[in-house]
Amino acid sequence: MVPPAARLTIDLDALAANLAALRAQAPGAETAAVVKADGYGLGAGAVSRRLWAEGVRSFFVARLAEGEALRAELGGGRDAAIYVLDGLVPGAGPRTLAAGLTPVLCSPPQVEAAVALAAAAGRPLSCALHVDTGMNRQGLTPEETAALAQAPGRLAGLDLGLLVSHLGSATEPAHPRNGLQLERFAAVRALFPECRASFAASAGAFLGQAYRFDQVRGGISLYGGGPEERPDPRLKAVATLEAPILDVRSVRPGEFMGYGGDVRAEAPTRLAIVGAGYADGLIRASRGGHAWWNGARRRLVFVTMDLTAVEIGDEPARIGDMVELLGANVQIDDLAAAAGTVAHEILVRLGGRGERIYLGAP
């Protein structure tokens, strides 16, 4: 029998459990779902429909096209707010209106474009405002925001419902930038008393009550990534990547293994050669991390495009046995740490090839 293909399993019940864990962190605040980049690579449609069923009514995407696709995936019966973090990029107006998206305006020219769009449409435009409180990536400066608050005519026709900002160091709770950004956000927020406020993403939601405001934007923690970039027992693995053993090889001491001259067998080494690699989303630098097979952790010896080597000791292995490369036993934050990256980057690379299965109610 042909060994199975590499398999990415997405557990929607685990997703729902993580939503509940985030909500428990932010009592009294709305938990919105960040489903940009195709739901962190796990399928924005499937993920969002389940989150809707769990009561989520606000979704965030990055791009206009992601917002349009999500609106179509959710369908006419689901009246969700879909926030587009790119805001109102040039030319986006008609499509934003047509898909009923809420742009998160992030520069003074975008605010002007939104006012013009509302005037042309002859009705109020639902929008949010992104304020940069210290990440220096996206949003109006606090000074630009204050200037708007003092000249309400510059917001004519805008139904400004949400004030957004984003933390740059929330995965390090003791970092002084957190308090600084909080202070700046609270000051800006006071200028827009009618607006709801959204400050914390996943990590920020775990920083305490002061950081939660009216809405938290759950992203990576919905998908199982810990708030401090290490496994968190309150969160469950949503994505599981398994791949079959295609061969077992015995390597003599002193032999090099895989590409390059830096991985060498110090002792007799048995390797399971597993049918997944970069083309399936694994990161080359994650060698040195671990996989899981036959009830135990196994060292990831090397990763190549199609094949990954896992040290399996003396245990008998069969061709076609599945090895877990990511999942409940190979936690995403551990794999990310081994690869020198963050859980977000691991997730968005998954699923290039092989099979994808959803578990749990849609």
Ligand SMILES: *Cc1c(COP(=O)(O)O)cnc(C)c1O
């Ligand atoms: C991506 C993003 C989020 C979600 O971040 P996580 O770390 O995945 O929770 C929230 N807000 C903004 C502005 C983002 O860009």
